[in-house]
Amino acid sequence: MPTILTQLSTEPLTAERTWTVEEIPVLTASISLPTPAEGSERAARRIRRYYQLQSRSFLRYCERWLLPAAEAEYRAALASSAPLPSFRAELEYRVTYNENGLWSLYTQSRERGADGRTLLTRRGDTWDLTSGYPVPLAAFFPRRSGWKRKLLAAAEAEIRRREAAGAARWNENWRRELRRRFNPENFYLTGDGLAFFYPMYALAPASAGIPVFTVPYAGEGPISPGVNQGEKTPPA
Template sequence: MARDSLAELHTEPFAAEREWTVEDIPVLTASVAVPRPVPAADRVSRRIHRYYQLQCRSYLRYCERWLLPQAEAAYREALAASAPLPCLRAELRYQVTYNQGGLWSLYTQSRETPVSGPSLLTRRGDTWDLNGGYPVELSAFFPPRSNWKKLLLTLAAEDILRQERAGVSQYREDWRRTLRRQFNAQNYYLTAEGLAFFFPMYAIAPAAEGIPTFTLPYGTNLLHLPEEVPGEMITPNQSR
């Protein structure tokens, strides 16, 4: 095992906030919390630290370049109509979902709260091999040449049918057609119960359902236990 390999990763939140104004009136606020390894004394921890610092900066740039013009337009529209002045809100948070056996998994999720309508949620999953310090491909959790994509899509379809029969969730009428098209192998993370994979908000369900998430339990249907993952990783120039 490499000298810098870790069994677990200890982190604390790194927080940042920004506020943008138009004519000295706040029109957009953004808050960010991303993981920061402590201590960042080895190369793997430092690499992960740089990765999420970049994500933090990228998200704030996104807010300034894309959300600020929308916020300014909403402000001027309200000003012209003598309506209450709006202030849009954006936030980025994270949740560590697995941290043992040399694997560290989490998701980051942003929320944009517009002037009207539901909040927009965007989720990203990351699973890191703490030995090499790179993200692990979803395919690494399944035997070579296994049809893991079909397995996951079948599981999602069965869960959707159960939820609709029980009346606990509602999906789009065309979810069967869009399920495969909207599947993204990068949209996954590990939990204590199994491998969780998800679909973007609005992709297969209305806004009320948020981000549809499904879980394949460990030890079933060819899924490797986390400790059995053979260490298949993407190289730096393939990183997401």
């Protein structure tokens, strides 16, 4: 009988690659992603393959999109006798929940954008360790509970609270973008609640980083992990 995982033990899967132009390094990509320590469970195998694929995809992205830009800046610097640039792109992860048969984390890349500023890109993943498939956001709310409306209301209330406290700056059009840029795939679990987030620059200036809102497991909020989340249907 296959082992049913209630927690997942992982270790970092690391990689680094450097691209050169005329034997001069212009771009380095470093990767640290999770790989399950268990070797035989079905869920562990699926998760391992998923992050191996993400690692390869990130390297392809760097080569296809970041390397041409790095080469162009290298040649421009060479022509103007300016210091030669050397760019770096990083992809890392953080596990945020690992109990009750659920494993949740986010991966985040860091690169220099076309305007010279740092660009952060985050992705959230929550896995059902019984099936080895991702769990959708809707699974953490009762059926027909209006979960999207509740999450948007919670985010709006938190933004207004931070504004009133003078703790953050927000874009003028944040109310419209709050709804327009909402993505149900952008979430992960924590011990305190369900966290959902928005892309960098979507709601606030660069100084705010990636806006994250956490809704506690209580009242009309998300169902606490470990309580029956209903049917966890594998993706088509």
